Amino acid sequence: MGRRIDYYDDPNAPQANSLVPSVNVVVENDKGEILMIRRTDNDNWALPGGAIDLGESVTQAGIRETKEETGIDVEITGLVGIYSDPKHLIHYTSNNEVRQEFSIVLRARPTGGTPTLSDESSKVQWSPLSEATDLPMDRSMRHRIRDFLVGNSHIVIS
Template identity: 65%
Template sequence: MPTRFDYFDDPRAPKANSIVPSANVIVTDDAGRVLMIRRSDNGNWAVPGGAMDVGESIVRTGVRETLEETGIHCQITGLVGIYTDPRHVIHYTSNDEVRQEFSIVFTARYVSGDPTPSDESREVVWVPRDEVAGLTMDRSMRHRIDAYLRGEGLPQLG
């Protein structure tokens, strides 16, 4: 059973009770494939990422979360966007936290390591760019990845 539910502009969504800065990272290898994870908490596909810790930079958050969730070492190379839409909330049923979206999405290049699942990712795979669109993912993740695939590379103001 899923323990994470994403809501976008949904009147039935629970009211946000927290906001947590987070990073997502779109890592590519030399062949241009995108590193994707199948999330353990809802079964959807996503790029690696997670919450920023106290005393940590947001860039370091992205590198750390990528390594923890995928076994891949990466180097941040750019910015896809900043996503802070208050209409997007994430409900974690394990502790009833409801976060307002606050995600900075980076691009990165593969440095080393082998795709390795973790507690947060039940699958980790390199996906050819033209196959990413066929993966099941939440609306907000799709929006972020589509911005990258279109080559926008500009902060999203919303």
């Protein structure tokens, strides 16, 4: 399996060769915890998410990706933000794809399911909001979680 390497404003980063619309989902439960995965491709903690497939809406992709990576069923409840910073590049070593960031981050609530590992997640856990950004993760993921913590009245477009 290849690795995922995130770069931010790095002059030594490879040149972007793709732009793939993707989605991440902040799932908050009734205890004030958010659903996190430990990625198998870089060992960092992250929100569930992935590429939006052809023929799929942003909402459908968020629901599907969350279920595939965590085993949790969700209902999408809103938007956190849209992230498209060309300084953030993601290098997938398996096929040498270098994506420019383009992620739509949604908010959701759990409706069922059981935390379950996948090929993309070595751990799945509910993390208290106060501790979520303390986990080892890429700066872009930490930024997205912090934007979620700001609240419903603040939508980020960057």
